[in-house]
Amino acid sequence: MRNTFIVLASAALLTLISFRPQDSMPSVTVKDMDGNSVNFNTVADSGKITVVSFWATWCTPCIKELEAIHEKYEDWTKTYNMKLVAVSIDDARNSKKVKPKVLGYGWNYEILIDENMDLARAMNVNNPPMTFIYDTTGKLVYSHQGYTPGAEDELEAKLKEITGK
Numbered sequence: 555m556r557n558t559f560i561v562l563a564s565a566a567l568l569t570l571i572s573f574r575p576q577d578s579m580p581s582v583t584v585k586d587m588d589g590n591s592v593n594f595n596t597v598a599d600s601g602k603i604t605v606v607s608f609w610a611t612w613c614t615p616c617i618k619e620l621e622a623i624h625e626k627y628e629d630w631t632k633t634y635n636m637k638l639v640a641v642s643i644d645d646a647r648n649s650k651k652v653k654p655k656v657l658g659y660g661w662n663y664e665i666l667i668d669e670n671m672d673l674a675r676a677m678n679v680n681n682p683p684m685t686f687i688y689d690t691t692g693k694l695v696y697s698h699q700g701y702t703p704g705a706e707d708e709l710e711a712k713l714k715e716i717t718g719k
Contacts, residue, residue, distance in 0.1 A: 577694050579604075580676040584641065584666045587653045592666060594673055598692050603636035603716060605709070606686040608668075608679045610643050611651040616683040617659075619701040624661055626706060634713040635690075638663045643674050643682060685709065689716055 579595040586592050598604040607623070609616035620640060623630075630636055640663045642652045649667050656665050668674055677686065680699075687696040687709075696712050698705070713719075 578692050579688060580673065582668075582673040582676050584668045584673050587656065587665050587667065594666070597639050597664060597666070598688055599637060601635070601690050603634055603690055603713065604688040604692075605636055605638045605713075606677075606688070607638060607640050607663075608643055608674060608677075608682045608684045609640055610682050611648060611655050612644070613682045615701040617655075618703070619683045619685075619705065620661060620663070621659065622703070622706040623709070624659065626710065627662070630710065630713065633719060634717050636713060639666060640664070641666045641668050641673060643668050643671055643679070645669055687712055687716065 579598060581593055581595045583591050584594055607616075607620060609620060611617075623638060627638065640656075640661065642649065642665065644652055644667065646669045649669050652665065652667055656663075666673075671679075673679075677684075683701045684699045685697065686694060689695045695716060698708070
């Protein structure tokens, strides 16, 4: 009986560990909007906070979140020394819609496309929108799934907390 408990507890612990997002940016190849390959672990700028938002062209909450951030983005980049990388998880059939959508909204984020969801799997993203914050050293310090109006204020509160501003 005791051995069964230990085995089950160990299995549960391993499961929890395997579904935890990585502490640093994974080394996974994705594409930019022009089809160029980019290793994801190179997108963080040294000394800058990097916010990563997983989204899709078909995801209404994703679009609402990115639009809400867009309204504050210019101020945030100056105040918190941050940048946003928006990672589309649209598949190969729908990824052609990404560039027109981004240009239509006028988003000036760095846009990456994860057609095979390799990066999403590496970061344990099940459903968009999902947001991650990496601090100035590239360490994961926050993650949040979903979007409701006002979630951008929670994101800004985390940026304030990280920067002390």
